[in-house]
Amino acid sequence: MRHLETLEFIEAIHRAGSIRGAADSLSLTSTALNRRLLALEGELGAPIFERLPRGVRLSPAGELLIQHIRGQRADLERVRSQIADLKGERRGHVKVACSQALLPYFMPREISAYRAEHPLVTFSVNLRDRYRAERALVAHEADIALVFEPVRLADVQVLATAPQPVHAVMARSHPLAAKRVVRLSDLAAFPVGMPSEEFGVRYLLDIAMRRSSVKLTPLIESDSFEFLRCYPGPELMVTFQIPIGLPADDGREPIVTRPIDTRDVPAGLLYLAQMRGRTLPVAAANFARQLARALDAAEPKGE
Amino acid sequence: MRHLETLEFIEAIHRAGSIRGAADSLSLTSTALNRRLLALEGELGAPIFERLPRGVRLSPAGELLIQHIRGQRADLERVRSQIADLKGERRGHVKVACSQALLPYFMPREISAYRAEHPLVTFSVNLRDRYRAERALVAHEADIALVFEPVRLADVQVLATAPQPVHAVMARSHPLAAKRVVRLSDLAAFPVGMPSEEFGVRYLLDIAMRRSSVKLTPLIESDSFEFLRCYPGPELMVTFQIPIGLPADDGREPIVTRPIDTRDVPAGLLYLAQMRGRTLPVAAANFARQLARALDAAEPKGE
DNA sequence: CATTGTGGTGCAGGAATTGCAGCGGTGACG
DNA sequence: CGTCACCGCTGCAATTCCTGCACCACAATG
Structure with missing residues (x-):
């Protein structure tokens, strides 16, 4: 152009x-x-x-x-996509910024489901912590963001939310695996793998620890949930994740997950958001609608 | 550019x-x-x-x-105005669409008050009935709109409102001028000058007449309130206007105004609005803020 | 004090845009 | 039915505008 x-x-x-x-x-x-x-x-x-x-x-x-430039380009992109849409070409490109928990299971599943119906639509998926996800929306670097426990919601419009209770993740042989629900005080006896501070799960845990005076002993702190999950289990280490970032438990996984009692750690909220006042390109809007449906459907999941 | x-x-x-x-x-x-x-x-x-x-x-x-073009141009205009603003040049241009009642007293007073502080700001004032005022906002033909009893408020963001009871306007010698408040049934005895259908006042009167089964006899129908007001008084004709479109009664005006009982004709609302989601140029935003203050201050007026 | 980087400028070549003339087509009108 | 006017569109030449080279002044760096 x-x-x-x-x-x-x-x-x-x-x-x-x-x-x-x-x-x-x-x-x-x-x-x-x-x-x-x-x-x-x-x-x-x-x-x-x-x-x-x-x-x-x-x-x-x-x-x-x-800022004006970015807005203009994004709006032009929207117009092009709408024009392509009314020509019947269902093509386009969707830029998603999301939290780490969405990367392993949720986003791949949703994107492949969407692409099954719209094979000409391409995607960018970028990992952005809850601070930078919102900035990415405003800078037009992302069309939609899917972020756990966002920071400030100015200039951001919420399209859907889903409650996500924090789960404890451990080896199948771990003593706590016998319980159906884990209390925060149970965890004090074991070393934990802590997500670093930019994550929403850590944020919820810090609040819970301040409130209950239970002290967890962080053996490892990492910004990679994947690393924390894969860290060898003999140490009886426990780490944390939200359900949407967990695989379906088919009984064969070497790790198991148990919800933490929400009286100890309140459930966080997963937000689907776009920039306030912006009209999304066709493909992005449709994909966002699909995500919103998926979040609603996933609500009673939680285990 | x-x-x-x-x-x-x-x-x-x-x-x-x-x-x-x-x-x-x-x-x-x-x-x-x-x-x-x-x-x-x-x-x-x-x-x-x-x-x-x-x-x-x-x-x-x-x-x-x-539509994209108009949006881009308006947004560029906003950027230019903001840049001029941070250079200290308080210049700019404000495009206002408003109902007829605002033209004789309110808008001239407000604009001249604003220009007293910002002499480099220029104005366009365009008469738009309540249908077309909203369309002007969306088409970027106007930055702000001041309209009585708007039609549909989609794509429009309300910045302020002010209640405006309908007033009867008549010659000082008119029999009804003796009353402090006029009932709808009082008016049935006299010929009235009706504003045409695109006006909010007419809309309110039509509703009131349907509800109370009082029939007014329209002697004249006109799309000019100025004409209706100036139509010679010997006929004992009564016409209508909202307070913001009336001069301050200093006892010397040949016409007087009396509020119509709000049990008969409910007070209408004057809306100050802009296009939803749009960031106004600096001058327009400041002027809108002044108008909002003026509307709040004028509220207990009503005569 | 030389070197290397920066933004800014005069001048010539080149690329992109414009204007003229003309083509094919359609509706209005006598 | 022919004529006319108006429409959008295109080949070719002129012009305008933009680009690139060489160079300047300046500041930081070593």
């Missing part, structure tokens, strides 16, 4: 941090790029970048402009 | 109804315009206009595109 070229260039300069650097990445001369920037600043009546000795940095006006 | 040029051209073609016609109004050749249109349609992958023997007409894809 030609008329957004200059605006794309601005964003490239922002990314590269210098005009010459951006020019290289765009296969252009710095001259041409510089000229375009100067022309745009002229029309705008204000500098878009502050000139520094080692490059450029966005001015306040530039911050405004870059 | 160069990068919106092509999109502006599309809108010009839409307005003119033909490529050659638009080319003339743009001081261009039909060749150039046609080429641009074809290029854009190529990039978009779908025709924007249906080709008719006597010109062109928007295709469904074009309808989508033209």
Whole structure:
């Protein structure tokens, strides 16, 4: 789309941090790029970048402009997708930002289900913790976000929610595996694998620990649930996960999961969200609708 | 702004109804315009206009595109205004769509008050009945709308409301001028000047008449409140208006106004609104805030 | 003090856009 | 039924606009 070229260039300069650097990445001369920037600043009546000795940095006006640019591109993308839609071509691209728990089972299943009906739709799935998922929505880096226990919900519109009680994850041979529901005090006797602080599960556990004065002993802290789950079991270590990030227990898995009593650790909420006020492209809107249905259906699951 | 040029051209073609016609109004050749249109349609992958023997007409894809164009231009305008704002230049342009009652007193007073503090801000004030005011918001022809008893409020965000009881307007010598409050049944004895059907006041009166079985005898129906008010008084004619459209009664005006009992005709609501989800330009947002304050302050007025 | 990076500028070549003339087609009108 | 006017569209030449090279001034770096 030609008329957004200059605006794309601005964003490239922002990314590269210098005009010459951006020019290289765009296969252009710095001259041409510089000229375009100067022309745009002229029309705008204000500098878009502050000139520094080692490059450029966005001015306040530039911050405004870059946000506008992202919005324009996203809206154009929406129009293109709607036009393609009314031509009958069910193609498109959906950008999803989600928490780690969604990656192993939920998202693959949902995406493959969607693609079974719309094979021309492609996907980007990016792992974003609860802070960055919301920023990704606002920066138009993602169309929809699926995030556990989001931080602040400004500029974000909630499409659906699903309660997710925290589960304890352990080896099948673990003593606690005999219980149907695990109390927080049960866990104090065993070493635990703690998710790091950016995760919603950790957030809920920290609250619970402050409230109940039960102290868990973190053997390992990691930002990878997969690592925590796979850490060898002889240590009797327990880790945590929410149901949507757990496989169906078919009796053969080497690990088992037990819900933690919600009187000790309240159930968190999984949020499906988009940027407030934005009209999503057709494919993204349809996929979001499917996800919302899936979350509603999964609600009585919990084990 | 160069990068919106092509999109502006599309809108010009839409307005003119033909490529050659638009080319003339743009001081261009039909060749150039046609080429641009074809290029854009190529990039978009779908025709924007249906080709008719006597010109062109928007295709469904074009309808989508033209809405996108208007949104982009309005958003760019917002960015420009915000940039000008942070440069300290308090300039800008505010487009207001409002009901007739606001034109004689309220809008002039508010605009001149605003311009006293921001002399670089200019205004467009357009009369739009309650149907068309909302459409003007959606089409980005107006930033804010001030409308009495709006029709449907979809795609419109309400910023403030003010109740406006309907008043009877009559000559100072009129028999009913002796009363402090007028009942609907009082009016049956006199000829009335009716506002035409597109007005909110008429809407309220029609409802009241259906409900109370009191029949008013419309001597004159007009779409001009000014005409109705100025129609010579010997006929003892009564007409209607809401307080915000009435001058302050200083005892010297040849006409007087009396509120109609709200048990007969319920008070209507004056709505200050903008398009849902839109971020207004700085000047428009500030002016809207002032209007909201003015409406709140005017509430206990009513005579 | 030289080197290396930055943004900015004059000038010439080149690419993209424009305008002119003309084609084929359709509806209005005498 | 022929004429006319208007429509969208296209080949070719002119022009305009944009690009790229060489170069400048400047600041940080070593």
